[in-house]
Amino acid sequence: MYRYDEFDQRLIDERVAQFREQVARRLSGELTEDEFKPLRLMNGVYLQLHAYMLRVSIPYGLLSSRQLRMLAHIARTYDRDYGHFTTRQNIQYNWPKLEDLPDILADLASVEMHAIQTSGNSFRNTTADQYAGVAADEVEDSRIYAEIIRQWSTLHPEFSFLPRKFKIAVTASPKDRTAVWFHDIGVIMHRDEQGEVGFEILAGGGQGRTPMIGKTVRKFVPKKHLLSYLEAIMRVYNMLGRRDNLFKARIKILVHETGIDEFRRLVEAEWAQIKNGYLDLPQAEIDRITDHFQPPAYETLADASPEFKKKLREDKDFATWITANTAAHKRSGYAIVNLSLKPIGVPPGDLTSAQMDAVADLADRYSFGELRATHEQNLTFADVRKTDLYALWQELKKHNLATANVGLIGDIICCPGLDYCALANARSIPVAQRIARRFQDLKRQHDIGPLRLKMSGCINACGHHHVGHIGILGVDRKGEEYYQITLGGSADEHASIGDILGPAFPSDKVVDAVEALIDTYLDIRNDGEAFLETYRRVGKEPFKERLYATA
């Protein structure tokens, strides 16, 4: 993985010292809250319902075991012994004290981590494929470009006061795991007809109160021009993006109101001015970054050992876990393993410090000391020998991290909602927990098949409800929590925005409503047809009929 050079390290060390002084001035009363708020937000410190909240950046989701142990230390020492993995591949702490935050940031800096640009109208953490570098179907390792984008977008002087926050995703697989079509900018690595690898650049995707699917600005940008092309888009947005209305400030509104053709013309005109200049990526720099992402010392292995096959036959639970929680690796004899952070009764994405330490140890033993956080609020071990899978599974079970539900109805994406968040209108975690309990029978989950259920506690859509096969949005109706259901959203390469089904349900009816939708699907699905495929075939009427007839 990328290691800080002297510039990276000095930059974050200086930022910690600066913030320490700012906190001291706030605590002494020298700074008012109005003066301090923008300063703390620049360092990832929010004030939520119950306490301060610190959002720590995990660049493109990649973590070393050493970093995870530090995250555990912080949870144990300064917080309430857990952390929350977010829908943006970051981690949040819900209870830090303001007086401790400088020490927390210093601890983070000691393992090359920080909370810069996890808030405010700036570039946020670049989203990446949790299978990057190991996916059997990828064009190239997209982490190299995610890192290049990280360096370019960190404290970029021209783009420190954008109209609104800005999120970029990079993917290199035909199967998209990054929700690339729902980012402010999407970067899709692919090979052109001459066999050269470059990028398709999308702009104007997003969720929130106005969900939009990104549009292609340019089908192919050569590697050398990646940063100048991104810079050209940012200049157009920075100049023309609306600053008069918070709800219309994202680039999706600009692209939508300008029209993609005119937007593209503006970008290309800007690009013509700046391409072939200082933003060109020299091959030597690409090579330098690439060196940080060299494959680990893989062994030459047969694809599946006889012992592994025997365990698969003998142990049904193990086989179920393999089906749901592992994926194909590009090296023979290796597998990608997903650790589910969605066991029954736990808020999706929460991990205790003891679990973090255990995961760090297991990463050292089984996956070259690294792991990735996913936007689906799970963790991934990218490089596990298939012969180790059975032992790893048994270890994960001890720590409640082996629920065989990845990609199934129990694997719910869920924002913190009104249990924590100052912006929320309704709770989301308890509803997710009740749905997970209703469908806790794994046999039933596997029978239902691939299903993405996503829930947000307000229209800002941190829980990605617009792109859930089943989406749930919490709303406040005259002081009561209600839940609006959408169907047919999808965050993958066949991107779609869910359709609202009908009137919202009160909290005590929403689990029954989800079950009615699932039962409808089970009744009408064709052989081998997933929920989303059935929905796309029949539309919302059969679901609507069942739901509102029985409600």
Next chain:
Amino acid sequence: MALHIITGNRLIDGLVVFLAEDGGWTETLAASRVIEDDEELAQMKTLAAAAAKAAIVVEPYPIDVTRDDGEVRPVRYRERIRAFGPSIHPAFAKQDAAGHFAAEDDDEESPVSRKRA
């Protein structure tokens, strides 16, 4: 007039606090000063603004409460969550809060599967 109390987050640790009878700030709802009329509300808002200026609390504001048998309870559920703690973590309960925490098994079994069984 509806009953009010004044709440904010304590500057040093961010925790939810309430203006207390003695003019200080308390985490305990039962110790909060219940305000009964407009004049008192205006006075207490001034007092709270001074506490914000003195770097004790952040952005204090009044909320509606009810008082039943001496038990003070915020009207809005957002404020109940602030006062009692996240509804998913009984271990973090900040005060006695009947009915606040989600029951463990309320949806364990569906009406449908019960019927089928």
